[in-house]
Amino acid sequence: TVKATFAQRAAKATHPLANYLLRLMDLKQSNLCLSADVPNARELLSLADAIGPSIVIFKTHYDLVAGWDYHPKTGTGARLGALARKHGFLIFEDRKFGDIGHTVQLQYTAGTARIIDWAHIVNINMIPGKPAVKALADAAKHWRSRVNYEVNTSVTVGTPVSDSFNDNGDDDEEADKVGAMHPLPPPTQHNETGTTGRKGSIVSITTLTQSFEPVDSPRFPNAIAEGEELVYPGIEEPPWERGLLILAQMSSAGNYMTPEYTRACQEAARENKDFVMGFIAQGTLNTEPDDDFISMTPGVQLPPEGAEEDAVMGDGLGQQYNTPSKLVGDAGSDIIIVGRGILKAGAPRAEAERYRRRAWKAYLARTGQRT
Ligand code: UP6
Secondary structure, eight states: OSSHHHHHHHHHHHHHHHHHHHHHHHHHTTOOEEEEEOHHHHHHHHHHHHHEEEEEEEEEOGGGOOOOOOTTTSHHHHHHHOOOOHOEEEEEEEEEEOOHHHHHHHHHHHHTTOHHHOSSSEEETTTTOOOHHHHHHHHHHHHHHHHHHHHHTTOOTTOOOOTTTTOOOSHHHHHHHHHHHSSSOOOEEEEEOOOOOOOOOOOEEEEOOOOOOOOOOOOOOOOOOOOOOOSOOTTTOOOOOOOOEESSSSSSSSSSOOOOHHHHHHHHHTTTTTEEEEESSSOOOOOSTTTEEEEEEEOOOOOOOTTOOOOOOSSSSSOOOOOOIIIOOOOOOOIIEEEEHHHSSSSSSHHHHHHHHHHHHHHHHHOOOOO
16 A cells, blocks of 8 residues: 555545545645644634645644634534635544543533534544544444434434434533534535546536525634635535544654554554544554555654755654655655644745645655656
């Protein structure tokens, strides 16, 4: 799989979200994930809009964003969802779940953030053991059938759906009602076939009509007007399936993830293939012939333009940085995750493009394609 192209791997991928992501990467010529560690929700949304064209994944830590709006229809998650459809990227909440199965199910689907409603991808710190992976998989399956039910029966937004995960037994009826809704609009108002796409392939263009009310407030510069076209031309909206990444290796100095621990993560992934789409790791972890997991790697920085390759080392707090050519080219990682390398640059948009080009070039070289 290290030599196979993303398009070849997409053709074989059985996980719906992995299939979608691999096609998106091929179409956008991007294997870049932005780690959007910014202080507030307003910045988060304008960042998603500005950098959206360069990335395939937008990674959040919702709990370090001040002013995160939890409303399922008009809140930060829903707004990110609209931007994800507009630019063609997936949302990855880097929650690193790390508790017993029952607790992680609730953290994933309920509470304030209702992460599952807006994050296509989440990850798990597998310290509690394999059952926590299975618990998240079950929660996602349950959620998926609720979405199915809502879509098929065209449940009007706002109608509570009986749901054991969401029924928290409190008296806040309005919150329960709101929480039972799905923040994303039902799929596809109409499809037309067009001829866009970089490779001149015939692809389907889906036009979506925004179905949650726009909030006309200067706090939300990215509120989307009704009827506005939302989808990146060339690919349909993401499937409703959710995906999990297992944190199998870390970028930080002195971390406790031993090779044995990493092997256990690989086993857990193989045992939960219809939910686990890949790893957070420092290179590919596809070691068995049947493995085709997607590896995403944090701890990435490029030295400033013109400086020596080895100029970038760490952040003084344990973070260790490598370059895209080392991680994607030599170690076989698929997607680079970049935060401060882009965010702290004078011109983040241009810097995101520089990272995209470098990581894509490393991928082309690795897979023996012309660069
Ligand atoms: N992250 C790591 N290393 C890991 C796992 N996750 O850095 O092993 C996450 C951090 C941060 C991002 O939580 O959000 O990736 C890296 O940010 P940076 O590029 O600004 O260092």
